[in-house]
Amino acid sequence: MRLAIAGDLHGDWTCHDERLLDQLQPDALLFVGDLSDGDLRLVKAITRLQLPSAVILGNHDRGKDRSGERLRQQISMLGDLDCSWKMRSWSMPPIAVVGARPCSSGGGFHLSEAVQSVFGPVTEEESVVRIVEAASLAPDHWPLILLAHSGPTGLGSDASSICGRDWKHPHIDWGDRDLAIALERMRQRRSADLVVFGHMHHTLRGGKGERVTFHRDRYGTAYVNAACVPRSGSDEAGHPLIHFTWVEFENCHLSLVSHRWFHPTGKLAYEQTLLRQPSPEMTSC
Template structure:
């Protein structure tokens, strides 16, 4: 973790840069649009929980000028069991919503597959709103929808799974990526259908990244912060982007906007993952580095990244400068 007063640095090997908006919870405005124009990522991924079923955020996302993929979360049904509020947002997002389906973004050249929409985690819990919109389905049918969408993706493109809640298997402590922190005992609160789909996909093709939110970084009752990044033994990276609230003000009174950020090289290998807080003029004010590929001997060489140990990012005395999610 470190303080950085400069604009976004760029690895010379990077050919694909993704901005990720964690659980929005009504915190998206035209300043975010301006930041995207300043930062110029190649695409924007949105992990859901736009609001409590209102259409304002979905309408704003229609105005985003760069390629976008989104999956809706449990809050997006607005406690409406009929599913009508969920349907209204799905209609507004149109092709941008990729729940249970493939969305190939060309440009920039990336395949995004959405997981089960409207999930609240906890293994396989399906709300009445989701059943009202999508009809009946079981765990294995949901996993197969994710797997088959991934198998339809162009194998030449890097594949990203976009989910609201992450998969089971990432730890059962409260501070783990999908750990339950609001009730004892702590337990793994990930989605089992997503975990099954990931296992099946990994047997058939490379899966460099799974992005999700839902489990907020700040743990309940002031118990610290959640781990938000991990790489498994097959080289798949898992990134929890749910920094909530994503808008804030630092100790100097500067407005902050949060995006998680990932960069890939031309071979589709992950180069970097971080959480970034930007000022209103596009300056990178704070960055939490989660993982960075080791530099090649030739900085322009495109090499496959080795599998690193899992980690949460740098921890140093400058950590106190970081805004709290």
């Protein structure tokens, strides 16, 4: 099973992405949020994709509209693709994707006025419960993925940490506290196989190096930051490149995580492998 993950788009999504996906033919596509600043045309383009897809919205997606109306419009357009505090699953491929708190800006726990307008004054504990309850609906033998805009707390407090604050001092852990608590409670039943998020861009502020983008904890849960921004560029010869984070499961077990840069034709130009491990003996998903 092959999953393509689109990091923070920030409006960078064109027909070239759609044609590339036609060439790559992943089994499913995940969006980690910050699609744009509320551009409904981009949301509509995502809804037209002929792929099993799941979307969590990011802090930029609410735009400058504090009333929540633009956010509400996007959620309505996305329909079942929206994963806000919900599980999205497909039998083909057999996978369960659980959305965390929508429109997160990291930094512990905070709900913007727009989010409160749409979802109400959700407390941190209520957010935790919603995530855990959604995860409890996942079939035990299916891979379980948590889809968030910001990753959880507890993964480091350096500027280059996977969720580290790099834009001002002091550099601290800027993850989501409710997501970390939810992951801990979920372990009473089962651990998540993979937590996918963005928000904290790969290149550190001021050009001061690159961020760590992968982590695996002692419970076996893998964490990947997909926020390669900008996600389009060119190679040394000037040929265009498009980035997707790429994940593969074999026999329902995580076997590969990498960052990949493709030519629009589908040819792989560069790959940064974050995890590669052999699959266990054949099991049934």
